[in-house]
Structure formats: C-alpha cells, structure tokens
Amino acid sequence: MFINRTNELNSLNSEYRKKGSSFSVIYSKRRVGKTALIEEFIKDKPHIYFYATEVNLNLQLELFSKEITRFFALPKEFKFESFENAFEYLAKAKIEEKLIIAIDEFQNLTKVDKTFSSTLQKAWDMFLSKSNIHLILCGSVISMMHSEVLNYNAPLYGRRTNSIHLKPIKFRYLNEFLPNLDIHTLLKTYSSFGSTPKYLLLYDPKLSFEENLKENILDKNSYLYSEGYFLLKQEISETPTYFSILEVISKGDTKIGNIASSLGVNASFLTRYLNKLIELDILEKEVPVTEKNPLKSKFGRYRIKDKFLNFWFYYVYKNYSYLEIGEIEAVMQEIELNFIDRFVSFAFEEVIKEQIIDDPEKFLDFKPMKVGRWWNNKEEIDIVAFDDKNIAFIECKYQEKVDKKKVLNELIKKTSYIKHNKKEHFLVVTKEELKKLILK
Numbered sequence: 001m002f003i004n005r006t007n008e009l010n011s012l013n014s015e016y017r018k019k020g021s022s023f024s025v026i027y028s029k030r031r032v033g034k035t036a037l038i039e040e041f042i043k044d045k046p047h048i049y050f051y052a053t054e055v056n057l058n059l060q061l062e063l064f065s066k067e068i069t070r071f072f073a074l075p076k077e078f079k080f081e082s083f084e085n086a087f088e089y090l091a092k093a094k095i096e097e098k099l100i101i102a103i104d105e106f107q108n109l110t111k112v113d114k115t116f117s118s119t120l121q122k123a124w125d126m127f128l129s130k131s132n133i134h135l136i137l138c139g140s141v142i143s144m145m146h147s148e149v150l151n152y153n154a155p156l157y158g159r160r161t162n163s164i165h166l167k168p169i170k171f172r173y174l175n176e177f178l179p180n181l182d183i184h185t186l187l188k189t190y191s192s193f194g195s196t197p198k199y200l201l202l203y204d205p206k207l208s209f210e211e212n213l214k215e216n217i218l219d220k221n222s223y224l225y226s227e228g229y230f231l232l233k234q235e236i237s238e239t240p241t242y243f244s245i246l247e248v249i250s251k252g253d254t255k256i257g258n259i260a261s262s263l264g265v266n267a268s269f270l271t272r273y274l275n276k277l278i279e280l281d282i283l284e285k286e287v288p289v290t291e292k293n294p295l296k297s298k299f300g301r302y303r304i305k306d307k308f309l310n311f312w313f314y315y316v317y318k319n320y321s322y323l324e325i326g327e328i329e330a331v332m333q334e335i336e337l338n339f340i341d342r343f344v345s346f347a348f349e350e351v352i353k354e355q356i357i358d359d360p361e362k363f364l365d366f367k368p369m370k371v372g373r374w375w376n377n378k379e380e381i382d383i384v385a386f387d388d389k390n391i392a393f394i395e396c397k398y399q400e401k402v403d404k405k406k407v408l409n410e411l412i413k414k415t416s417y418i419k420h421n422k423k424e425h426f427l428v429v430t431k432e433e434l435k436k437l438i439l440k
Contacts, residue, residue, distance in 0.1 A: 003176045003197070005037050008164050012041045015134060015162050016098060022134040023124065023159050025149055028166035029231060029281065029306075030140040031198035037166065038102050038138060046071075047100035048090075052108040057116075060109060061086070083116070084123050091127035102136040107144040117148040117155035124159050142280050143235050165281070168195040168306065171351045172358065172437070180205045183434050191339070191347040192217070194308030199224060210332065217316065218328045225323070228312035235280050243317065245273055246304060249283070250313035252342075254301040274302060281305060289372030289384050290418055299375060311343060340398070348398040349373075349382045352429050355437055356385055356394075362436075363427060366390040379414040391418075392425040402430045 008026075015022040026034050042049060048067050052060060064086060065079045072093065080086040090101060103109070109116045128135060137156075139145040149156045150163070174186050177200040181189065188209050193199045193216070202216045202223060217224045236242050248262045256274070260267040277283040284305050287297035304310040315331055316323065322330045352363075353371055360367050368385035375381070383394035395411050407428045415424070 025163040026138040027145040087123035091131035106137040107139045107141040191343040288374045345398040349396045391422040394427045
C-alpha cells in the first residue's frame with residue numbers, strides 16, 4: 001500500500017531528472033515505508049535494486065552480481081571480483097536512460113565490512129560521480145546512517161545530492177489505511193499504534209479497538225509486543241539507562257530535573273543520553289513557541305516523538321511482569337482508567353496543531369508563521385499560533401461536555417503572561433469538532 005509521500009517522491013524524481021549523476025540517501029526507523037517509497041519511485045525506470053542482509057560480504061557480492069547480470073543480460077555464472085569492480089562496471093556501462101542503483105538496508109553492508117563505506121566513497125569519487133547513475137542508499141539504523149553517510153566525519157559525507165528523512169505519516173492520512181473506522185477510533189488508534197504504516201496495517205477493522213490492542217500489542221506473542229525493544233536495541237547498546245529515561249518520560253516527567261530526580265542521578269549525567277535520543281529522532285526537546293532564543297530557554301521539556309513508542313513504554317514495558325504471564329486484563333484496566341486523559345487528549349492537541357499548520361483557514365483568519373505549545377512556571381496554553389500581526393490562543397478539550405465560556409475566560413487570563421502587540425484571537429476546540437477535521 002503506497003499512501004501520500006508526494007513530497008518525497010517529487011524530490012527523488014527531481015534528482016533523477018538532473019543531468020549526470022545523483023546520490024540520494026533515505027533513512028528512518030524501520031517500518032515507516034522506505035522500501036515502498038523506493039519501489040514506487042523505480043517502478044517505471046531502469047533500475048537495479050539490491051536488499052543488503054547480514055550475510056558475509058562474499059555472499060552479498062554474489063547476490064549483487066546476480067542483479068547486475070540480470071539487468072544487463074550477462075552470463076548467469078558471471079561474478080564480479082569485488083564491489084569496487086561492480087561499481088566501475090556500472091559507471092562505464094552504456095545506458096540510454098539514467099540507471100538507478102538502489103541499495104536497501106545499506107547499514108548491513110557496513111556491519112559485515114567496516115571499510116565498505118570507504119570503498120563506496122572511492123568508487124563514487126572515481127567512477128559513479130562521472131556516470132549517468134542515480135545511486136540510492138537506504139537505511140533503517142539511523143545511528144549508522146549518520147556515522148557512515150550523514151555526519152561530517154563520515155566516509156561518504158558531502159557526496160549525497162539530496163537526503164530524505166522519512167517520518168511516520170500524518171494523522172490526516174490514517175483513514176486511507178483504515179477507511180472504515182470512525183474519527184474517534186482513528187484518534188485512539190493514532191494514540192496507541194502511532195502512524196507507522198506497518199503498524200497500521202496490523203489493525204483489524206473487524207475487531208474493536210480494545211481487541212486490537214490485546215491481539216497486536218499486549219499479547220506477548222504479538223508482533224508489536226517487543227517492537228519497542230527491537231527499535232532501540234538496533235540503535236543503542238547501553239539500553240538500561242536509555243530505557244529508564246524513556247519510561248520516566250512516558251509517565252509524564254518531561255523536565256530534565258524531574259527525569260534526573262526520578263532516576264536518582266544528576267541532571268548533567270543525562271545530557272549525553274538525551275542528546276543521543278534526539279539525534280536518533282526518538283525524543284524531541286520542546287520550548288514555548290514564543291521563545292525568542294530557544295537554545296537558551298530554561299523551559300525545555302522532552303517528549304517521545306513516536307506515539308506507539310510512548311504507548312509501549314507506558315503500558316507494555318512498565319507492565320512486562322503482568323503481560324509475560326498473560327495478565328492482559330490487568331493492563332487493559334489501566335488503559336481504561338487513564339488512556340484517554342494521558343494519551344488521546346494530548347494526541348488531539350497535536351492533530352489540531354497539524355490541521356492549523358496544513359489548513360489554517362479551518363480555524364484561523366490568518367496563516368501563522370509559528371505554531372506550538374506555550375507554558376511558563378504557572379500556566380500552559382495548548383496551542384499558540386502567530387504571524388507578524390496576529391496571535392491566536394487555542395485550548396483543546398477532548399471531552400463530551402465542555403463549558404466553552406468558562407474555558408475561554410480561563411484562556412484569556414492565561415494570555416496575560418505573554419507580552420505582544422498583535423491582534424488577539426481566542427478559540428476553544430472540543431471533541432465534537434473532531435468530525436470537522438480535513439482528512440485525505
């Protein structure tokens with residue numbers, strides 16, 4: 001199933017149309033849809049697609065040789081002496097259209113041969129960069145893609161002509177995966193399964209939301225039960241500290257001082273771990289949207305970006321002792337007790353924020369330049385959006401019955417903490433208005 005990804009596809013096609021060589025890098029955590037993007041891009045173009053595994057380099061070369069011999073109709077028994085020879089052959093081959101060489105799960109080649117990136121660097125500099133080839137390296141271990149390709153000291157640094165960090169899909173596209181779900185069940189699914197395509201495809205619309213949680217996430221034999229563990233294990237080796245940090249954040253301790261206090265360590269001890277989790281796109285550090293110098297803000301908070309991972313740490317990882325002996329109902333009782341307040345209500349805020357960014361006219365009379373949360377030591381506002389002349393203050397209430405007038409008055413009081421000279425707008429968005437959202 002290929003849904004959305006229009007911008008990414010356009011970016012790849014733009015590179016392909018350029019004269020001479022192209023070098024694209026596609027990376028993200030696993031299951032986000034990198035391979036589907038590549039398949040969609042190459043389907044109507046000359047291409048050699050190679051999926052790297054973790055077998056030894058000689059076997060990898062044999063498989064790569066087979067793909068080349070198949071494309072060029074060479075004798076089946078033909079095998080290149082080395083990857084460098086194979087790249088040189090590809091660079092010098094006479095081809096009418098630009099040829100795509102797509103290497104999927106590139107990090108596996110660098111695992112079995114620590115010098116592979118340097119070999120590819122040499123091949124690119126000597127042969128491929130002077131050819132009519134579009135090289136694509138795709139990887140799902142972000143730390144290795146950084147160390148081998150993206151970082152300043154990486155062997156392949158400076159060679160790529162474009163890069164795509166593929167992210168989970170936006171909420172507005174969920175109904176294309178699950179067209180038969182009502183909007184509120186979609187929001188609950190988004191708050192638990194997240195928006196990674198592979199996870200969404202596991203959802204069975206014939207079952208209730210609760211049954212899907214049990215069968216796909218909480219059952220110890222299910223695909224997603226250990227997914228959080230696998231996602232992190234492939235990126236980091238010092239798992240206990242990282243897992244402890246993420247579990248604490250999932251529980252609501254988002255300030256570095258509170259995280260440190262919960263773990264019984266000094267805040268300075270956490271800095272490198274938090275920075276690493278940000279680099280891996282697992283965490284993000286938020287500051288109030290009105291901050292003029294975000295890097296120096298004293299109000300930073302950390303949050304887990306992936307909604308599935310946030311759900312997993314709070315309900316699965318924390319409750320392994322129950323789930324390992326099949327006590328799913330005990331965890332379901334906890335979900336029934338606080339899932340809406342702790343997860344769905346916050347996801348609702350993010351969905352409204354997404355809609356304001358993508359379709360501001362749905363809520364506002366102006367197009368904001370910045371949209372985000374605001375807080376200080378005393379108060380919080382769910383969403384603040386502003387441009388040079390206007391500023392909007394928005395509260396999101398995912399509740400059945402809301403006294404809008406009361407909420408609005410409280411919102412107006414809180415805005416007195418924000419100094420500005422813009423035209424003010426106030427808005428309260430409630431659960432019933434979720435049906436009005438623009439979905440694709």
